[in-house]
Amino acid sequence: METPKRRSWAEPYKIKVVEPLKMTSREDRKRALEEAGYNTFLLKSEDVYIDLLTDSGTSAMSDYQWAGMMLGDEAYAGSRNYYNLERAVQTYYGYKYLVPTHQGRGAEHIISQILIKPGTYIPGNMYFTTTRLHQELAGGKFVDVIIDEAHDPAAEHPFKGNVDLNKLDALVKKVGADKIPYITVGVTVNMAGGQPVSMANLKEVRAYCQKHGIRVVYDATRAVENAYFIKTREKGYADTSIAAILKEMCSYSDACTMSGKKDALVNIGGFLALNEWDVFEEARNMVVVYEGLHTYGGLAGRDMEAMARGIEESVQEDHIRARIGQVEYVGEKLLALGVPIVVPVGGHAIFLDAKAFLPHLKQIEFPAQTLAAELYLESGIRSMERGIVSAGRNKETGDHYYPKLELVRLTFPRRVYTQAHCDVTVEAVAEVFARRNSIKGLKMVYEPKYLRFFQARFEKI
Numbered sequence: 001m002e003t004p005k006r007r008s009w010a011e012p013y014k015i016k017v018v019e020p021l022k023m024t025s026r027e028d029r030k031r032a033l034e035e036a037g038y039n040t041f042l043l044k045s046e047d048v049y050i051d052l053l054t055d056s057g058t059s060a061m062s063d064y065q066w067a068g069m070m071l072g073d074e075a076y077a078g079s080r081n082y083y084n085l086e087r088a089v090q091t092y093y094g095y096k097y098l099v100p101t102h103q104g105r106g107a108e109h110i111i112s113q114i115l116i117k118p119g120t121y122i123p124g125n126m127y128f129t130t131t132r133l134h135q136e137l138a139g140g141k142f143v144d145v146i147i148d149e150a151h152d153p154a155a156e157h158p159f160k161g162n163v164d165l166n167k168l169d170a171l172v173k174k175v176g177a178d179k180i181p182y183i184t185v186g187v188t189v190n191m192a193g194g195q196p197v198s199m200a201n202l203k204e205v206r207a208y209c210q211k212h213g214i215r216v217v218y219d220a221t222r223a224v225e226n227a228y229f230i231k232t233r234e235k236g237y238a239d240t241s242i243a244a245i246l247k248e249m250c251s252y253s254d255a256c257t258m259s260g261k262k263d264a265l266v267n268i269g270g271f272l273a274l275n276e277w278d279v280f281e282e283a284r285n286m287v288v289v290y291e292g293l294h295t296y297g298g299l300a301g302r303d304m305e306a307m308a309r310g311i312e313e314s315v316q317e318d319h320i321r322a323r324i325g326q327v328e329y330v331g332e333k334l335l336a337l338g339v340p341i342v343v344p345v346g347g348h349a350i351f352l353d354a355k356a357f358l359p360h361l362k363q364i365e366f367p368a369q370t371l372a373a374e375l376y377l378e379s380g381i382r383s384m385e386r387g388i389v390s391a392g393r394n395k396e397t398g399d400h401y402y403p404k405l406e407l408v409r410l411t412f413p414r415r416v417y418t419q420a421h422c423d424v425t426v427e428a429v430a431e432v433f434a435r436r437n438s439i440k441g442l443k444m445v446y447e448p449k450y451l452r453f454f455q456a457r458f459e460k461i
């Protein structure tokens with residue numbers, strides 16, 4: 001029987017195992033927040049009611065995946081599960097060669113070290129924290145070539161993740177194509193608000209790069225979500241399957257890095273996938289040094305099996321429709337209340353526009369960090385700062401980067417929370433919104449050297 005066509009995104013699964021949540025009082029949360037230095041990364045998970053910190057490694061696995069865990073072949077070399085994963089990556093992403101890694105940044109490390117030489121430039125459609133850091137550690141310089149609309153929370157563009165070919169061309173003219181080992185294309189773009197890239201843009205980027213001998217490397221972490229937006233927003237794809245769209249997208253690239261902790265529905269895992277034999281050979285050699293043997297890359301056999309099965313589930317139409325439908329549901333409710341959020345609503349999260357939410361705070365008073373702390377205090381909901389703290393400092397000048405986007409991310413794990421949790425989230429944001437004028441900012445009192453947002457500490461001004 002065919003699935004009935006409904007407007008509702010209702011969950012295409014039912015709940016078999018539950019994990020109790022702890023309810024906390026405002027007093028408890030005030031204490032926890034102070035102990036955590038107003039940094040939601042430093043909260044204990046047991047003090048959190050609804051955890052919207054991240055969708056990374058926090059999704060619920062299916063019974064099919066858990067059953068696969070029992071079939072883990074924990075041989076040191078040549079595990080059966082490695083071959084299952086290889087087959088899944090070849091089938092759904094279409095790349096020839098697979099190097100498993102413990103998570104996404106393991107793959108970023110390897111590809112950066114292989115392809116980037118000191119003094120080279122790596123264009124990308126907006127930075128991602130770990131990706132840019134690995135590029136810099138390898139001696140490269142990241143250059144943002146995303147379209148301008150991506151930096152404007154209110155700009156309505158169906159594919160705000162698109163690469164601006166003029167910006168890319170300007171870089172090529174300035175430094176020369178031989179100084180650009182590859183372009184990173186994030187599908188979707190996390191820091192822009194989970195915004196997708198159109199198929200037309202991916203094709204253009206491919207054609208341009210082919211002409212100039214520049215490799216195209218995707219950050220495929222949420223490529224399935226990107227495929228959903230192509231299906232629903234781009235002309236000509238409404239009747240194409242998510243699986244076919246994903247494969248077509250990947251056909252316009254040479255390689256991808258992947259954090260399996262997102263689209264692929266696992267708690268841990270990632271990979272590098274490539275088409276070039278020489279680069280693969282080197283990657284397979286490097287993975288042995290940093291991650292583990294090339295047939296496990298830091299993962300247990302059972303982890304690889306769960307990821308292989310997760311990939312298979314990730315492209316199912318009902319799954320991806322409900323996944324993004326849930327995020328859209330929250331977005332529509334917040335928009336109806338007049339809460340400033342990044343539009344259009346992206347794939348994995350709602351991003352509150354903290355500059356518009358708390359216009360009386362200067363960016364150096366950390367509006368997004370402040371708002372994330374207030375939301376936790378109000379409701380026990382944990383979110384993530386994506387603004388000046390995340391952006392870090394310019395390596396050369398030592399100054400803060402002042403990103404245009406100063407956002408708080410409410411990130412939805414896949415298959416975890418119910419519609420009632422979504423409603424509570426909307427109510428909590430509305431309550432903070434109602435008292436926004438009385439909210440004071442923060443000052444940073446401890447700043448780590450790398451990826452400071454994870455461990456920085458703050459105090460109330």
Ligand code: P61
Nearest residue numbers: 054055056103104105128129130190219221259
């Ligand atoms: C996240 F605060 N994302 O969104 P790994 N590429 C992309 C990602 O979204 C990503 C990675 C590569 C996380 C976890 C996280 O600044 C942060 O498997 C588009 O986490 O190594 C991860 O994949 C890296 C949170 C990462 C952060 C870095 O929540």
